[in-house]
Amino acid sequence: MKTVKLALALTLLLVLALPGMAWAADAPKIDTGDTTFVMIASALVMLMTPGLALFYGGMVRRKNVLSTFMQSFILIAIISVQWVLIGYTLAFGPDKGHLIGSLSWLGFNGVGMTPNADYAATVPHQIFAMFQLMFAIITPALITGSIAERMRFPAFLAFMVLWATFIYDPLAHWVWGVNGWIRNLGALDFAGGTVVHISSGVSGLVAAIVLGKRKGYGKDPLLPHQLPMTVLGAGLLWFGWFGFNAGSALAANGLATNAFVVTNTSAAAAALSWLTAEWLHHGKPTVLGAASGAVAGLVAITPASGYVTPMSALAIGLVGGVVCYLGVSVLKSKFGYDDALDAFGCHGIGGTWGAIATGLFATKAINPAGADGLFYGNPGLMKAQLISIVATYALAIVGTFVILKVVNAFTPIRATADEEMTGLDLTMHGEEAYRDLVMSASHSKSGYREKVAETPSVSVNAP
Amino acid sequence: MKKIEAVIRPSKLDEIKDALGIFGIHGMTVTEVIGCGLQKGKKEVYRGTEYTIDLLPKVKIEIVVRDKWVDEVIRIIINTARTGEIGDGKIFIYPIENAVRIRTGEGGEEAI
Numbered sequence: 001m002k003t004v005k006l007a008l009a010l011t012l013l014l015v016l017a018l019p020g021m022a023w024a025a026d027a028p029k030i031d032t033g034d035t036t037f038v039m040i041a042s043a044l045v046m047l048m049t050p051g052l053a054l055f056y057g058g059m060v061r062r063k064n065v066l067s068t069f070m071q072s073f074i075l076i077a078i079i080s081v082q083w084v085l086i087g088y089t090l091a092f093g094p095d096k097g098h099l100i101g102s103l104s105w106l107g108f109n110g111v112g113m114t115p116n117a118d119y120a121a122t123v124p125h126q127i128f129a130m131f132q133l134m135f136a137i138i139t140p141a142l143i144t145g146s147i148a149e150r151m152r153f154p155a156f157l158a159f160m161v162l163w164a165t166f167i168y169d170p171l172a173h174w175v176w177g178v179n180g181w182i183r184n185l186g187a188l189d190f191a192g193g194t195v196v197h198i199s200s201g202v203s204g205l206v207a208a209i210v211l212g213k214r215k216g217y218g219k220d221p222l223l224p225h226q227l228p229m230t231v232l233g234a235g236l237l238w239f240g241w242f243g244f245n246a247g248s249a250l251a252a253n254g255l256a257t258n259a260f261v262v263t264n265t266s267a268a269a270a271a272l273s274w275l276t277a278e279w280l281h282h283g284k285p286t287v288l289g290a291a292s293g294a295v296a297g298l299v300a301i302t303p304a305s306g307y308v309t310p311m312s313a314l315a316i317g318l319v320g321g322v323v324c325y326l327g328v329s330v331l332k333s334k335f336g337y338d339d340a341l342d343a344f345g346c347h348g349i350g351g352t353w354g355a356i357a358t359g360l361f362a363t364k365a366i367n368p369a370g371a372d373g374l375f376y377g378n379p380g381l382m383k384a385q386l387i388s389i390v391a392t393y394a395l396a397i398v399g400t401f402v403i404l405k406v407v408n409a410f411t412p413i414r415a416t417a418d419e420e421m422t423g424l425d426l427t428m429h430g431e432e433a434y435r436d437l438v439m440s441a442s443h444s445k446s447g448y449r450e451k452v453a454e455t456p457s458v459s460v461n462a463p
Numbered sequence: 464m465k466k467i468e469a470v471i472r473p474s475k476l477d478e479i480k481d482a483l484g485i486f487g488i489h490g491m492t493v494t495e496v497i498g499c500g501l502q503k504g505k506k507e508v509y510r511g512t513e514y515t516i517d518l519l520p521k522v523k524i525e526i527v528v529r530d531k532w533v534d535e536v537i538r539i540i541i542n543t544a545r546t547g548e549i550g551d552g553k554i555f556i557y558p559i560e561n562a563v564r565i566r567t568g569e570g571g572e573e574a575i
Contacts, residue, residue, distance in 0.1 A: 221514040223507070282508045292510060329511020342510060 031122035037252035044243025045134035051236025058230030063423025090169035095179035145343030146204025187388035193303025201348020213338035234291035262313035269317030270297025296324035299350035312361035359385035464559035502550035
């Protein structure tokens with residue numbers, strides 16, 4: 001986005017110097033290459049959410065795999081509607097007091113086929129809005145890793161609509177919206193270290209604590225039921241992340257390719273460093289560790305991906321893998337919270353490291369529209385980064401806590417002990433992912449819907 | 464008639480099945496089971512946390528044979544299933560009151 005601003009400034013300068021070419025400033029021209037690139041990047045980021053469903057779904061027990069998939073999948077639908085109606089205008093609409101977007105783009109009113117030069121001067125405004133939508137979808141989906149296996153679905157729906165509207169949209173405005181206060185501060189977040197990863201990870205931690213631990217946590221092993229699914233999910237996340245980070249250049253240019261390089265480098269370095277840490281610590285290099293490390297590296301590079309060199313990405317990834325490993329293995333067991341699938345461990349901690357790393361490694365040599373970090377002689381950037389981290393933590397902690405309490409006043413957020421024992425697939429959705437026995441089923445009056453029983457029954461009778 | 468129920472290492476199933484087949488026994492029921500006994504659990508690590516899995520996977524074979532074959536079948540199972548390590552499994556022998564072949568209605572030893 002910063003590059004775009006710079007490009008715009010240069011264009012204006014050129015226009016002033018050559019009055020004969022004034023037509024160039026009147027109608028920002030759509031670049032077909034950039035538009036194609038951002039459309040494909042949007043689709044890549046969209047695929048990350050089903051990828052996340054696989055990543056998380058493999059880590060839960062077999063009785064909760066569908067409910068875990070649902071929590072990611074249904075967010076594609078919920079946020080897509082919320083975004084068109086109100087989300088986009090709150091996040092990116094014309095600024096109100098540096099805190100929130102105005103309602104002037106309600107219902108995508110005025111979000112049309114001509115570019116909005118404030119955000120992306122060479123692509124239609126609509127595709128910029130859709131690219132941002134995909135970020136708004138995956139962010140709440142990341143939270144589902146913390147709350148897995150125990151949140152009731154009606155409460156989940158209400159929580160997510162409110163969270164998107166009152167936490168994500170304002171935060172996106174602060175960091176990315178024109179005149180948002182964190183953006184004005186000079187803090188750098190290329191693709192969503194604070195907006196996406198810190199916000200989701202910290203909110204997940206708060207939700208995990210408010211919901212309480214799963215039954216048997218710390219006593220019974222609550223183990224992943226299908227790790228190949230998780231590894232495939234991690235692979236799809238890695239794939240989609242090229243759209244996430246390179247796409248955030250919003251143009252098919254050198255900055256996008258540098259983001260592509262540093263994204264891949266950091267993911268690879270973190271997969272190796274997590275694996276090594278685990279190997280030394282527990283004696284076995286696990287596949288789950290390799291997959292988790294890659295995700296940690298992708299998270300860590302996200303805010304820095306438009307500002308750092310490939311060698312810096314190597315360092316960011318190496319540190320990110322180890323820091324996140326220590327977060328999920330040491331920190332979690334020390335404090336005893338049930339961050340079920342480590343949304344905080346990977347995204348909260350990895351995102352925080354990424355935001356700090358941006359303050360260390362950013363260089364104008366990569367992106368003249370960015371800033372130099374501490375290692376390039378500018379301590380000022382680090383101050384802005386720290387303020388943006390603290391602000392994101394504060395909004396996520398307070399906002400998530402209040403929203404959960406409000407939702408709980410209307411509908412219970414926590415599944416009952418019986419529901420949890422039976423599993424959320426059957427009790428919330430009336431379905432099972434896997435069948436142990438051949439079933440003899442008869443059609444009930446309501447069609448194919450299964451009768452919800454306390455325990456899975458072998459035969460299903462019509463009422 | 465006796466029912467021989469053998470709980471064995473899953474990796475030994477094919478070997479036992481082949482040995483019994485050579486002896487002439489082709490009918491059996493095989494179930495995947497989990498259980499615990501003298502063998503200690505196994506250690507697994509997920510994201511840096513170690514878990515001890517107490518219940519281990521085994522395979523249960525059920526065979527019903529004529530009384531005169533019992534000793535020989537048990538010998539075959541022991542010979543093929545034994546590794547000498549803890550966790551080789553156990554064999555239980557039960558008396559069988561009757562057996563019926565559903566297709567023909569035959570009863571007794573003819574049905575097995």
